[in-house]
Amino acid sequence: xGAAAMAIExxxxxxxxxxxxxxxxxxxxxxxxxxxFEALLAEHPDHPVLVYxxxxxxxxxxxxxxxxxxxxxxxxxxLDGDVLRRCLCQYASTLRWLGELDESLAVLDRAREEFPxxxxxxxxxxxxxxxxxxxxxxxxxxxxxxxxxxxATDLGRWATGLRGLAQWLADGRPE
Numbered sequence: 001x002g003a004a005a006m007a008i009e010x011x012x013x014x015x016x017x018x019x020x021x022x023x024x025x026x027x028x029x030x031x032x033x034x035x036x037f038e039a040l041l042a043e044h045p046d047h048p049v050l051v052y053x054x055x056x057x058x059x060x061x062x063x064x065x066x067x068x069x070x071x072x073x074x075x076x077x078x079l080d081g082d083v084l085r086r087c088l089c090q091y092a093s094t095l096r097w098l099g100e101l102d103e104s105l106a107v108l109d110r111a112r113e114e115f116p117x118x119x120x121x122x123x124x125x126x127x128x129x130x131x132x133x134x135x136x137x138x139x140x141x142x143x144x145x146x147x148x149x150x151x152a153t154d155l156g157r158w159a160t161g162l163r164g165l166a167q168w169l170a171d172g173r174p175e
Contacts, residue, residue, distance in 0.1 A: 008048050008078060014040075018053060030061035048077035052087045064094045085115045089124045096124075101132040119145045140170035 010018075017040055025033045034057045041050040055070025071091035079087055088111035095104035108125040115121055126141035143166035150159035168174065 008080065008083075010049055014044070014047075014049075018049075021053070021057075025057075025060070027060055030057055033057045034061060046077055048074045048079050049083055051077060052079060052083060052090075055087075056090055059090055059094055064097045067094050068098065085111060085118055085121065088114075089120050092124055092128060096128045096131055101128055104128045105132070119148075136169040136173065140166040143169070 021033060021036050021040070024036070034054070037050065037054045037057045041047065041054050044050055051070055052074035055067045055074060058064075058070060059067035068091070071087055071094060074087055075084075075091070088107055092104045092107040092111065095101075095107060105125070105128055108121060108128060111118065111121040112125065122141045122145050126138040126145075129135075129138035129141060143162050146153065147155065147159040147163045147166065150156070155162065
């Protein structure tokens with residue numbers, strides 16, 4: 001196992017510590033959660049998952065500029081799998097909140113390439129598209145997510161037509 005692989009290992013003890021941090025989180029007062037995750041990071045310096053978690057705590061506290069730095073650092077340190085997907089979504093969302101819509105879309109395009117079946121990537125992309133005043137593309141993204149799960153809704157036979165509508169909107173309403 002190489003150094004990069006070792007760096008992102010999440011031991012059962014560390015996974016439990018992360019779980020506890022979320023269990024104790026109070027979104028109305030994120031300072032204790034931020035302090036908790038910063039203390040964990042101090043125990044495991046440069047652990048990309050913990051860098052990401054600290055960023056997420058700042059993000060939840062509405063401190064997007066600070067969160068951004070942690071997300072960028074976590075990505076540079078190397079993430080993979082589900083934690084990479086989550087980091088890309090949260091980083092893109094932070095960029096959206098900071099008004100950096102082109103950058104947000106670039107991050108989400110990367111996420112879409114790496115996780116083509118991810119509903120969360122599509123939903124965050126729809127939010128950025130909407131913010132970028134591209135509502136047809138945003139609705140198309142959301143319709144795609146919803147119609148791919150038509151069996152979990154009461155869309156029934158409308159799903160096929162709605163998928164067609166999603167494509168028409170994504171294509172720019174061709175005549």
